[in-house]
Amino acid sequence: MSDTEVKDDxxxxxxxxxxxxxxxxxxxxxxxxxxxxxxxITFVEISEVGTSLEANGExxxxxSMKASSDIFSPVGGEIVEVNSELExxxxxxNEDPYGKxxxxxxxxxxxxxxxxxxxxxxxxxxxxxxx
Amino acid sequence: MxxxxxxxxxxxxxxxxxxxxxxxxxxxxxxxTDIREExxxxxxxxxxxxxxxxxxxxxxxxxxxMFLQTLTSNNVSTLKVNGGxxxxxxxxxxxxHDDLMLYRVAEDEYIWIxxxxxxxxxHNHLLKHSPNFExxxxxxxxxxxxxxxxxxxxxxxINKITDRAISDYGRFSCYRxxxxxxxxxxxxxxxxGEDGVEILVLDTPFNDEGKQKAISFxxxxxxxxxxxxxxPCGLGSRDSTRLEAGLVLYGHELDEETxxxxxxxxxxxxxxxxxxxxxxxxxxxxKKEGGIRKTRIxxxxxxxxxxxxxxxxxxxxxxxxxxxxxxxxxxxxKGIALAYVKPDSVIIGDxxxxxxxxxxxxxxxxxxxxxxxxxxxxxxxx
Numbered sequence: 311m312s313d314t315e316v317k318d319d320x321x322x323x324x325x326x327x328x329x330x331x332x333x334x335x336x337x338x339x340x341x342x343x344x345x346x347x348x349x350x351i352t353f354v355e356i357s358e359v360g361t362s363l364e365a366n367g368e369x370x371x372x373x374s375m376k377a378s379s380d381i382f383s384p385v386g387g388e389i390v391e392v393n394s395e396l397e398x399x400x401x402x403x404n405e406d407p408y409g410k411x412x413x414x415x416x417x418x419x420x421x422x423x424x425x426x427x428x429x430x431x432x433x434x435x436x437x438x439x440x441x
Numbered sequence: 442m443x444x445x446x447x448x449x450x451x452x453x454x455x456x457x458x459x460x461x462x463x464x465x466x467x468x469x470x471x472x473x474t475d476i477r478e479e480x481x482x483x484x485x486x487x488x489x490x491x492x493x494x495x496x497x498x499x500x501x502x503x504x505x506x507m508f509l510q511t512l513t514s515n516n517v518s519t520l521k522v523n524g525g526x527x528x529x530x531x532x533x534x535x536x537x538h539d540d541l542m543l544y545r546v547a548e549d550e551y552i553w554i555x556x557x558x559x560x561x562x563x564h565n566h567l568l569k570h571s572p573n574f575e576x577x578x579x580x581x582x583x584x585x586x587x588x589x590x591x592x593x594x595x596x597x598x599i600n601k602i603t604d605r606a607i608s609d610y611g612r613f614s615c616y617r618x619x620x621x622x623x624x625x626x627x628x629x630x631x632x633x634g635e636d637g638v639e640i641l642v643l644d645t646p647f648n649d650e651g652k653q654k655a656i657s658f659x660x661x662x663x664x665x666x667x668x669x670x671x672x673p674c675g676l677g678s679r680d681s682t683r684l685e686a687g688l689v690l691y692g693h694e695l696d697e698e699t700x701x702x703x704x705x706x707x708x709x710x711x712x713x714x715x716x717x718x719x720x721x722x723x724x725x726x727x728k729k730e731g732g733i734r735k736t737r738i739x740x741x742x743x744x745x746x747x748x749x750x751x752x753x754x755x756x757x758x759x760x761x762x763x764x765x766x767x768x769x770x771x772x773x774x775k776g777i778a779l780a781y782v783k784p785d786s787v788i789i790g791d792x793x794x795x796x797x798x799x800x801x802x803x804x805x806x807x808x809x810x811x812x813x814x815x816x817x818x819x820x821x822x823x
Contacts, residue, residue: 349460350476352769353747353776355800371798373747375476375677375769380798397745 314438315342317408321425322434323366323384328408329428336385336421339412340372340403343438348374351403354396356381356414361389363416365424370413372403385424387416449493450586450645450655459675465558467494469676476677480771483633483682484817487592487666488674489659492639496560497585498567501550502576507716509551512570513543514701514718516711520545525613525628529701529709530555530563535723536697539563540689540709542639544615544628552615552626552641554587556691583647586655590662591637591682593821594669599627599638601665612636612819621661623654632679634686634810636819684777685770686818687739687809693750693766694737694779702727703781705737735762735781739809742776743792744802753796754780754804761786764795772812778804 316322320330326344330337345351353373363369363383370381392414395402403411418424429437446468455461459470470491472479482488500509510517515528525544532538539559544552555563560582567578590598599607602621607629610616615628626641642658645651663671680690689695694704701710702724710724726732740748748767753760762782770777778795787793787806794801814820 349472353745355746368798373769375681376471378747378749 314346315408316431316435316438318431320408321384321428321430322437323382323428324437325366325382325384327382327384329384331421332415334417335390335415336387336418337412337415338383338385340381340407341434342407345404345407345411348372348377348379349404350375351400354400354403354413356392357389359389359392362419363387363389365420365427373400381413383416384428385416385418386420387418389414389416391415447494449491450647450652451491451493451659453652454656454659455491458673462676464676465494465556467557469494470673472675472677473673476675476681477771479672479674479678480681480685482670482672483592483635483674483678484772484812485593486670487590487594487598487637488633488672488678489662489666490589490591490674490679491659492587492589493655494557495582495587496555496557496563497581497587497641498553498555498564499550499579499581500553500567500576501547501579502574503549504575505549505551508571508574508576509543509553510714511574511716511718512566513541514710514720514724515543516714517543518714522547523614523616525615525630527613527630527709529706530566531700531718531720531724532697533719533723534697535700535720535727537691537695537699537701537704538566538697540691540695540701540706542628542630544626546615546617546626552581558692584643584645584651586642586645586651586658587639588642588659588662589631589633589637589639591631591633591635591674593636594666594671595635595637598662598666598669598671602661603627621658621665623658632688633682634688634812634818635682681768681771684766684768684779685772685811687779687811689737689779690766699735699781700724700727700733703733703735703737731784733784736784737765738780738782738787739807739811740764740767740778740780740793740795740804741770741773741807741811742795742802742804744804746795746797746800746802747776748778748780748795748797748804752778754782755794755796755801756782756787756791761793770811772817776804777811779809
């Protein structure tokens, strides 16, 4: 898995989502490892803006040519923005999972507690190498 | 990797060039580059599939025809030497034991090609019934390599490696000939909706020599097909092409509890046959008296979303059935599905809803193939 990119500036879940804190908001996406395993992403759907989520709550799905996978929000809060670019160009997630392929932003409700359950880059690297 | 998984002769090539995954007890390539690219090569030019994971049984003997008619639902007596037929092996309840291709290669000699997932079950079934007949059943699965060459350029490719006039060989025919010097059966059949062939490469034992022979032949096909844009294709595009063509897959559209009449493949079920095959009375009841419990339909998404197996299908807010296979159609760029619903609950043109993980999404009831048969597929206008 040495060719899998993990960025130092964010936190990771065991479901292969990343989160990045930006001011009062949290940006959520899926990792390079996840997009690489899914391959050829054909469809992304995220719950509507305004939806309240618990940490690890199901909030959408990603379709690839082979399978469907649920997306979970690593932190709780309210969805304030969904990346609408992905509606017509879901392949952006394959091309740039940590940048333009972000999935949604939320206003966290319990950030400090939720962060405690996530991995930093080093721990996530170790986690995917153990798979 | 799990060492109980089986590998085909071409495994080393697949592992080097593609993504290998476990499938039905085998390690098979899911893709080499990109499922959609491979899919489109089959629709627009030609694709190669290793199908050696399927089981191949040689059935020979004086009573081979009678034996096969006892076990399969098509009319074996209409199968001529060098002909093939798609047929169904039924259980006593009229459910499907397996769907298969039967080729008659000599007067008293047939090749039975069955799904990888059902190989051992069907082998046992054949061995259980064969003692009652003057017939031998020989498992040839490990001695014959099988490669499918599919797409509008498939016959062009094959023409380059034989001096026989293969365009004279009709659909479903099966002839023994030399291809690039290899002793083969060339069958004009396939599982993609496109014209093309399935090749049985003979004398390829599962040893180093046989594997090398298989790889050399595969590479020869790739070289000769280069001018047409040939691509090696994995199981991903095998599934997406068959789904787009509306073809059934065992374990999804067919199983022990589903009759071929319910699956709407009546052309594989004949009643003027002698002797009557196992399951005859039940499928006759399904066909003639409408005793079916469910029926297969095609669905194309109107709303966004990709239908998947087991998703409920609703009509007028009532659940009428569920999806058996679904995915993205690369031709339509829309989600498509095959589904089983209650008989007479919907007609073509109706709008149903598919429950995609709690989100109700509209889909239209449609016929298959899902592509325009004037533009794609084996019956397209040349």
